[in-house]
Amino acid sequence: MKNRTCFALTLALLLGSFLPACFVTAQEPHEIELLVAGTEVTDTFINLRDQEMRLSRADLAFGTLTLCPGSQAGALCTTARMEWLDSVIVDALDQNLKSAGTLTGVTGETLSWMYDLGFSSQLTQTKSFVLDAAEELGGYSCRVEGEYLREGIAIPFEANLIVQQTEETEQGMAVVRKSTSDSFSHLLTTSDQSLTVTFDPRVWFADSNMEEFLEDSTCMPEGPPIVCRGQIEERCDADGMISSTTNCTAQGQVCVKELGCQDKILIPDTSSTYRSLQGALVAGERPTFAFN
Amino acid sequence: MLHPPLLQKTSLALLLTVVIFPRSAIAQETAAPEIQAPTAPPTNPTNPAQDEEPQPDPTEDTPEQESKQTDEATEEEKPRPEEESESTPEPQVVPPTAIRHPAASYPNSELQPDVTPEELEKTTVLKVTVTASGHVSAIEVSQSAGPAFDKAALEALNQWEFSPALRNGKPVAAKILVPFHFHPPEAPEEEPPPEAKAQEVSEEKEAPQEVVLFGKxxxxxxxxxxxxxxxxGEELRAAPRREGVDVLNSTPGLFMTRGEGPAVAHSYTLRGFDSDHGQDIEFKVGGIPINLPSHLHGQGYADLNFLIADTVEELHVSEGVYDPQQGDFAVAGSIDIDLGVDQSKRGVVARTSYGSFQTLDQLVLWAPKNSEEQSFGAAHYTQTNGFGEQRAGKTGSGILQQVWTLGDVQLRALGIIHAARADTAGVVRRDDIDSGKLCFHCAYPDPTAQEQNALNQRFLAGLFANYRGEKGESGEIGLWWSYDNFRIQENFTGYIHSSYVLAGVSGRGDLIGQQNQTLSLGLSGRHRTSQYRPAKWLSGTIEVGAAGRIDSIEQSQRLLDATVRQQTWDERVDARVHSMDVGFWGDVDGRIGRYTALRVGARADLISMTTEDRLGNFAPNTRPRDTYIIGYRRSAMGVAAGPRASVEVTPAHWISFLAAYGEGYRSPQARTVEDGENAPFTKVRSADLGLKLDGGDAFMLSLGGYFTQLSNDIAFDPVEGRMERVGASRRLGGQLFLRSRPAYWLLATGSITYVHATLLEPPPATADEPFPPFIEGSTLPYVPPLVARLDLAASHQLMQDLGTYPLLGKIGVGASALSQRPLPYGQTAIPFALLDASAELSWSVFDLKASFFNLLNTDYAAVEYNYASDWSPNDGVRTRTPARHIAAGSPFSWQISLGVRL
Incomplete structure (x- = not known):
């Protein structure tokens, strides 16, 4: 009888060792929904350069997104608190929430974030991965269209931006990272259900200068072959004399510096406006992160 | 062939003088007062043909023994026997007792009608070694009565079974003299009735004989x-052992796994401590400390792969820290491994084994019979292709130990040399296994994974002396030297590292190359007084001791590019460390009254270290490099001191209650210590409470609970491939251990250990984890709450006479179970159980053994972690969330071995 009891006790202990154990852990695996939204911008807005604009398109290839435990995302974010490795096109002019996917990770304090804009740089690759959203945008991180309102004239513009890490920058890191001056802190718990990231495209243009593409000049010796005198295109000969003029406005066009009459300003990647847009996307005013 | 009519009275008697005789031929020490004299082997007056009979109570004193005990106590100090047994530190010794003893036949050829009956009386005395399992081995003719009589005696004795000699209740080998007296048959044509024969046998009592006990x-x-x-040794070898270090599997509460191949130390878990490669267990082999302080691959790194199972005589396991002799790394406890070869296994042994995965194993053992058990030489070589990709390896070990006894002084020299090199498969992500990308025992195909390997070279030498005086005083002194060279290349994280040194260089594979060389010199000594008796009810001994070691360590850690001949692409560690640890202790081992033993002591260690960190102060972003020389030199010293106390109450000989408290320490990784840091060590507080039931040879059971608190625990960080601090921790647990020999042919040991291990405070903040997650009662990662182990051996004589030699059979079973265990980031590792079994036949000089490991073919993780990695650099965006990684354990395997013992 004693032997049986002993055997049963031993067996119970051994079997017990295989039952699911209950461990007290400070962290738990957790998933939350990632929602993205834009900001409805129906009116014109004025940027820091007192330039008035109106936006008709602001599509952003958003993703990947990583939430980090440390206050500095980047190289110190070896282990993410949560991450989402997909990408989605955010219509930054649409304030309706859109589900982008699921953030997976663990609970705990998160003090920083970092995300890519359709291009994800890897330590092992010299070229970034082009994510689906960027593919859908024609290979761009961001496409914006709008009008620059100048002296009552609406000058359309378009910018197609690529924002990614290069060999000269920080390879292997997400391109947009919370800076130390940004305030972001949240204790992720299992009660968190979603994270909403809201973009306001107006801030992208905070420092853009559309005047860069406009001018009020005339032909002169050793000058460019095409100049804009306001909305009048002047073509210049070798001696700097006007050879022909065209009223762009009359053709429903806009006179763009060095290009003459164009349907719109196509912001080139060599321009300071392009760089300021890139800079605003990477380091400008941040989207808002809200946990629910 | 025995003819029943010729069965003659054979008398035997074993000993009345018992001589404790460690490691030498005939000791001159006096008998311990507690030694119980053996009785003549039992006989069954109603059935003399029955071989197996009830064993008499060996504790019953014979008149001769009582006389002996009286003679040996001086008139002045003569205590009552029970008083002496309470106070003396002498061991309690019970000599072997024959429990199966077929009689010898009087040789027909010697029955000469023309000689007188007196001339027909003959005596052959055999000197026989009785193993710790009670088997007969190494019979010699000590006194010959002629070839025919000697042969008859030998044939009879070969069939005897003994209850083994016991020292402090523990079976040990012993050498005894067995006389066979041959009386001529009075009436050969008339067989005496069984009762008469039995009576004749039982009446024959012999003069006192010597018993020699072997062992430490x-x-x-x-x-x-x-x-x-x-x-x-018998218990340690009950279950099949794949390699020498597997003898440790029987340790209660210990679970060992091998995650990095045979050239790297095992990962040890002991009663709630994930000791990694030995940080929480103080290992000694033959008195030489094995743990290596400030080892780059793990603090207290303890590689025991040089062990040869056949040469492990005994393990002394002290879980907790209650003995002042316990020093650095005695956090979960200490394991002292005594080397020696049991008398039954001695001889010149050659054994070849072959098994799964083209594993070839060769052992040569030289251990002359009837010499000291601790004297032997052994060499061992193994090569294998391994059980999966990237697991081929070779190991070789040589151990030489010689003991000399010079009166009361015993000298021992020990030398160990070992080398091993093996490929390692490293870790793989569980999600890659689950998705079918990799098989369970596969390795990643990337060069950075295929170049994982390790090499270890170690040399250990020690010279030890001990003495034991006539009044029981004793002392030991030892000098030892160790050199260790360790190198490993392994990749835990795939491709997530960037170079600190070369700007813009990254993604070349996180193949970490670690190199650690340690040269150590140590000295230890102690002296214990003879017994003081200030009062009739109070007695005790006092011990003082000291142990010290100095270590010179060179270490480096680099990132290597496997695609360009292991080109270094980053430097992480380049340091030289000198450390010294000098410990002093005192200990009083006292007896209060009849039932209580109280042991109180204290130990203090002075730990000092200097570090020349050649990469320290590396800050190229803050200062131009040409304005300073990289390097950071620092030193620190601290004192770790604490009491050690225990009390044992034994109200009856079969039960004792024990309580103990002690404070120990663990030295830090020297590189983690800041300049001038005052108390860099980890403080350990440990307490135990429980009882032991001692059923003699039949069973021993211990049941206890324990508590351990650490001021600063450490855990393995796979990203850096080394140990990192995790904060204060506490363990609360219990342990049940049972050793049982329900029949002379059956031996079983088993243990179950439960622990609740928790963190007491948040882990130290780091830049990437400034607020480490913590809640009250957080479970410590990697610690399995339950560990169970069962060892079983059954041996029996299958045939008495197979070509003049008996055929012995033995089966062994070993089973281990490990419960679920928590991993970081809220994950849980899968529990598993392993079952090993073996069958062995011994005949004449031959041993044939078949061993089977992991009989259930369980897919289990030898180690399992949870951290972020990137092993798919070309398949998409790198993930940074933690993922479970495993290093697979060995699947089912077999091994056949054939040995010859001369």
Whole structure:
């Protein structure tokens, strides 16, 4: 009888060792929904350069997104608190929430974030991965269209931006990272259900200068072959004399510096406006992160 | 062939003088007062043909023994026997007792009608070694009565079974003299009735004979708590062992796995401590410390791969820290491994084994019969292709130990040399296994994974002396030297590292190359007085001791590019460390009254270290590099001191209650210590409470609970491939251990250990984890709450006479179970159980053994972690969330071995 009891006790202990154990852990695996939204911008807005604009398109290839435990995302974010490795096109002019996917990770304090804009740089690759959203945008991180309102004239513009890490920058890191001056802190718990990231495209243009593409000049010796005198295109000969003029406005066009009459300003990647847009996307005013 | 009519009275008697005789031929020490004299082997007056009979109570004193005990006590100090037994540190010895003893036949050829009956009386005396399992081995003719009589005696004795000699209740080998007296048959044509024969046998009592007990000389009381265990070679080898270090599997509460191949130390878990490669267990082999302080691959790194199972005589396991002799790394406890070769296994042995995965194993053992058990030489070589990709390896070990006894002084020299090199498969992500990308035992195909390997070279040498005086005083002194060279290349994280040194260089594979060389010199000594008796009810001994070591360590850690001949692409560690640890202790081993033993002591260690960190102060972003020389030199010193105390109450000989408290320490990784840091060590507080039930040879059971608190625990960080601090921790647990020999042919040991291990405070903040997650009662990662182990051996004589030699059979079973265990980031590792079995036949000089490991073919993780990695650099965006990684354990395997013992 004693032997049986002993055997049963031993067996119970051994079997017990295989039952699911209950461990007290400070962290738990957790998933939350990632929602993205834009900001409805129906009116014109004025940027820091007192330039008035109106936006008709602001599509952003958003993703990947990583939430980090440390206050500095980047190289110190070896282990993410949560991450989402997909990408989605955010219509930054649409304030309706859109589900982008699921953030997976663990609970705990998160003090920083970092995300890519359709291009994800890897330590092992010299070229970034082009994510689906960027593919859908024609290979761009961001496409914006709008009008620059100048002296009552609406000058359309378009910018197609690529924002990614290069060999000269920080390879292997997400391109947009919370800076130390940004305030972001949240204790992720299992009660968190979603994270909403809201973009306001107006801030992208905070420092853009559309005047860069406009001018009020005339032909002169050793000058460019095409100049804009306001909305009048002047073509210049070798001696700097006007050879022909065209009223762009009359053709429903806009006179763009060095290009003459164009349907719109196509912001080139060599321009300071392009760089300021890139800079605003990477380091400008941040989207808002809200946990629910 | 025996003819029943010729069965003659054979008398035997074994000994009345018992001589404790460690490691030498005939000791001159006096008998311990507690030694119980053996009785003549039992006989069954109603059935003399029955071989197996009830064993008499060996504790019953014979008149001769009582006389002997009286003679040996001086008139002045003569205590009552029970008083002496309470106070003396002498071991309790019970000699072997024959429990199966077929009689010898009077040789027909010697029955000469023309000689007188007196001339027909003959006596052959055999000197026989009785193993710790009670088997007969190494019979010699000590006194010959002629070839025919000697042969008859030998044939009879070969069939005898003994209850083994016991020292402190533990079976040990012993050498005894067995006389066979041949009386001529009075009436050969008329067989005497069985009762008459039996009566004749039982009447024959012999003069006192000598008994020689083999094994380690008993110098001091080692057992302090309910968690102290002594495991004999027989118990350690009960279950099949794949390699030498597997003898440790029987240790209660210990679970060992091998995640990095045979050239790297095992990962040890002991009663709630994930000791990684030995940080929480103080290992000694033959008195030489094995743990390496400030080892780059793991603090207290303890590689025991040089062990040869056949040469492990005994394990003394002290879980907790209650003996002042326990020093650095005695956090979960200490394991002392005594080397020696049991008398039954001695001889010149050559054994070849072959098994799964083209594993070839060769052993040569030289251990002359009837010499000291601790004297032997052994060499061992193994090569294998491994059980999966990237697991081929070779190891070789040589161990030489020689003991000389010079009166009361015993000298021992020990030398160990070992080398191993093996490929390692490293870790793989579980999600890659689950998705079918990799098989369970596969390795990643990337060059950075395929270049994982390790090499270890170690040399150990020691010279030890001990003495035991006539009044019981004892002392030991030892000098040892160790050199260790360790190199490993392994990749835990795939491709997530960037170079600190070369700007813009990254993604070349996180193949970490670690190199660690340690040269150590150590000295230890102690002296224990003879017994003081200030009052009739109070007695005790006092011990003082010291142990010190100095270590010179060179270490480096680099990132290597496997695609360009292991080109270094980053430097992480380049340091030289000198450390010294000098410990002093005192210990009083006292007896209060009849039932209580109280042991109180204290130990203090002075730990100092200097570090020349050649990469320290590396800050190229803050200062131009040409304005300073990289390097950071620092030193620190601290004192770790604490009491050690235990009390044992033994109200009856079969039960004792034990309580113990002690404070120990663990030295830090020297590189983690800041300049001038005052108390860099980890403080350990440990307590045990429990009881032991001692049923003699039949069973021993211990049941206890324990508590351990650490001021600063450490855990393995796979990203950096080394140990990192995790904060204060506490363990609360219990342990059940049972050793049983329900029949002379059956031996079983088993243990179950439960622990609740928790963190007491948040882990230290780091830049990437400034607020480490923590809640009250957080479970410590990697610690399995339950560990269970069962060892079983059954041996029996299958045939008495197979070509003049008996055929012995033995089966062994070993089973281990590990419960679920928590991993970081809220994950849980899968529980598993492993079952090993073996069958062995011994005949004449041959041994044939078949061993089967992991009989259930369980897919289990030898180690399992949870952290972020990137092993798919070309398949998409790198993930940074933690993922479970495993290093697979060995699947089912077999091994056949054939040995010859001469």
């Amino acid at each position: 000389r008993h110098l001091r009381e080692e057992n302090r708590s309910v968690s102290d265990f002594e495991l004999t």
